[in-house]
Amino acid sequence: MHLFPAVVLTITLVSSCTSGGLSTVLSGANRPMVNARKVEDHLRPRHLHASLKKTFKRGPNRHFAVRGPVYRTLPTFRKFYVKPLDKQPSLSRRDIELKHANNSMYYGTIGIGTPAQDFNVIFHTGHSLMWIPSSHHIPDNEEFRERHRHYNNDSSSTYNSKGDTFSITYDAGLVSGKVGQDSVTVAGLTVKNQMFGEAERYLDLFANTDIDGMVGLGFRDKSSSKETNLLDNMASRRILQAPVFSLYFKKEEATGGCEARLTLGGVNPDFYTGEFIFANLTEPDEWRFEIDRIQLLNGADTLWESDCQMEVDSNSAMIEGPHLDVHLLNTRLGATRMAYPGPYNVYEFDCSEVDSLPEVEFLIRGKKLSLSSKDYVVKEEASGTTTCYSGFFGRKRLTESSEAPWILGQVFLRGFYTHFDKANHRIGFAKTRD
Incomplete structure (x- = not known):
């Protein structure tokens, strides 16, 4: 019996790891x-999905096209797994303890800027975009202002404005703003000049929680933004051994x-x-x-x-x-x-x-x-x-x-x-x- 047709929609009712909720x-x-x-x-x-397509040179006047994630074919990514997974050098991996909110959403802490401003973020497998609320567009809701932290780019000596905008549509509404660039620290590892979204328009997606934003661990073309995501940057710059x-x-x-x-x-x-x-x-x-x-x-x-x-x-x-x-x-x-x-x-x-x-x-x-x-x-x-x-x-x-x-x-x-x-x-x- 084949699976019936289905729409991709996740459920967040209560974590199956908790009781009483x-x-x-x-x-x-x-x-x-x-x-x-x-x-x-x-x-x-x-968003509609579109396969990545990139053209590479092969010889003086010959090209070939690659569909799908580019790192599937590049030697710099393919060579990562010459060793078994559990034999990789310990410095090539970092563990992050995740806490839960509302018995369902799991989040960790990252730092953005110099000096670092800390934020609680969901590490989400469904898309690649990273965004946090901007301090320049704080909602009038007093409870929201007190509960959630906002990124202040004026307080960071390493911030650069990219001059671009981003937007991402969820079923609950639109999150949009401008694209910034700054140092991002996660699990003690720092990525310089990482691009991310400074959200200026958004709903309070994380009401009654201490969660501020998101870090996407999905694939690049899942997002409406074109920046390289945090995980891929950490791998391409050899901060991590592989984008995994x-x-x-x-x-x-x-x-x-x-x-x-x-x-x-x-x-x-x-x-x-x-x-x-x-x-x-x-x-x-x-x-x-x-x-x-x-x-x-x-x-x-x-x-x-x-x-x-x-x-x-x-x-x-x-x-x-x-x-x-x-x-x-x-x-x-x-x-x-x-x-x-x-x-x-x-x-x-x-x-x-x-x-x-x-x-x-x-x-x-x-x-x-x-x-x-x-x-x-x-x-x-x-x-x-x-x-x-x-x-x-x-x-x-x-x-x-x-x-x-x-x-x-x-x-x-x-x-x-x-x-x-x-x-x-x-x-x-x-x-x-x-």
Whole structure:
């Protein structure tokens, strides 16, 4: 059975790594999808994708064209992986501790300017643009002014104005402003003359959080701006050994919280076990790949085969798919559909049966990624009662593109340490270390 048509839209309801927050989101008084869209929908830009095209000389009068990310073909990027991932020099990678806001959005701290001005930013896999609010256009909202930090280019001795503008459209509205250039420091590594957006027009996308802006870790042509993004600059200038990064999410049973790390420039063996299973990306500008099939019970119950498109999104809390396919999966797992007013179908498990639920297996090139019930079941305690929700959410919309993939969010990422490899245009998964 092929996947139903789907629209790429992430879910930010509540982190599957935390407890105690889903009841607030699901309560009728709070209209969860209204709140979720306010915070989440803006995270996925609505731009048409266009393959990069660059012409290189080959001999005196001959040229050839390259489509897709340019670094796939350049020797300076291809040579990075002559050594195994975990054998790279330790100085070639840096770990960043990520904190969470609203139980769903994970952010870290960067510095911009000289002296450095600190900002809390989401490291987002969905686009490449970096932007922070400008101090020259602070909204009248007093709470916003007090809660969020704003970049003041007059206070930086290394600032340069590029004279260009940027804009990026989210479902929640437009973010736009001018393009600046300054030193950017992340995890103790400094990139000089890094271009970024100084946002002058924007909604308060991060209401009731300490998040100020975004740093894109996606592909260059995902953004309406033409500047080279932070990750690619760090690699091309040899600050990092390669334009790669990895994400670690691990549930902490004792606290109900989630430990999260972003590793720039490689992988950290402390966060995973076993070997990586790699899949080649199927799109030139997205972290999208294809799996062989989804199955239960060690292959005894196959749900879908062939043409299963998946996309990893670090800022989505759940696993989202076409509603009929998700309904089939949850029904086979024994979950019951709940009455739910939003644009997603939500399912509930009998908590007494959670420990006996089968693993959900994603097959890539014949190799299995097995997601256990401790990963895909979201437990919440409220008023002495425990509710067990399925981490598989179904989209109700029927007017979706046939090419839209499943969205693999934090429910998936907490089961697998994920390596985003721009240099080789692939994505890899290894079992998260207990």
